[in-house]
Amino acid sequence: MFALTLADTAPTYFFLRRFMPTAIVTDAINTRRGLKWGVPAMLLAVPYALAAISCRAQIEAGGPGWLNLLVILCLWNNLKLLLIGPISLLKLMAVCVREAVARCRMTRALPADDVEHFDEPTLVSRHG
Template structure:
C-alpha cells in the first residue's frame, strides 16, 4: 500500500518529474528479494517466498513508472502548450 501511494503521487502533474529517479527504488527491492531467496534456498522458512514475490512486484512497479512518467509528462506538456497557444491566439490586446 505505501508503494501505491507513492506511485499515485508520482502520477500527478507535480510528481511526474520524479518518475525516473523513482526507478532507483527498484534496486533495493531486488536486492532484498535476492537475499530472501538465498535464505529460502539455504533451508529457511518457505513463507519467505511470499516476501520475495512481493519485493519483485514492487521492484517491477517502480521500474515501469520511469518510462510511463516520461510519456505522461510529454503528453501533459503538449496539452499545456496547446492551451497556451489557444489562449494567446484569442487574447484581447
C-alpha cells in the same frame, strides 16, 4: 456472488492502497507535480531487488518457505517502480504538449477578442 467478493475485498484494497509504500509513491508520481519524479523513483527498485535476492538466498540455505511470498512481493514492487519511470515520462510529454497547445490557443484568442496585449501599458502611472 460477485458483489459479495467485491464487498469482502474492497476494504483490503483501499487499506493497501493507502498505506503501502509503493502505492503511495505511484500515487504521488501520477500527479501533475510528481511526473518529473518518475525516473528518479526507479532507483527505489534497487532495494526491492536486493531484498528479493536476500530472501531467495535464505530460502536456498534452508530458510522457511513463507519467504517465497516476500520474494514475490518484492519482485512485484520492483516491477511497479521500474515501470513508473517510462510511464511518467510519457504522461509528462502528453501534459507538456497539452499545455503548449492551450497556451498557443490562448495567445491566438486574445487578439481575436480585441483584448489588449499584456505588454502594452494600460494603466496610468501613479508617479507622474
